[in-house]
Amino acid sequence: MYSQRKSLKPDHFLFAVCVDCAFSLQDQAKFVTLADTDAPLPWIPADLLRWMEEYPDSVTGSGKFEKLVLEAICSGVVIPYQPDHRWRGAI
Numbered sequence: 001m002y003s004q005r006k007s008l009k010p011d012h013f014l015f016a017v018c019v020d021c022a023f024s025l026q027d028q029a030k031f032v033t034l035a036d037t038d039a040p041l042p043w044i045p046a047d048l049l050r051w052m053e054e055y056p057d058s059v060t061g062s063g064k065f066e067k068l069v070l071e072a073i074c075s076g077v078v079i080p081y082q083p084d085h086r087w088r089g090a091i
Helices: 010-025 028-035 044-053 064-074
Strands: none
Touching: 010 028, 010 044, 028 044
């Protein structure tokens, strides 16, 4: 990996400042905007989309983790970790 490193450019830093501001304010509208851009830091849009999945749903009030837990319980999981269960690693 060391040989694949690249120098950071000013637009990387400016984008990072925008992302930091959005996270510090938990600005949902800014998250959507940043996730839908051609980002100079290409992993950030996917990270923002994943972060937004954790926010409570407007209908159920559940975030991604709660939804996964409920789906696991409904599928038969009765203890937090069942090695042979299809949900292994999902939660």
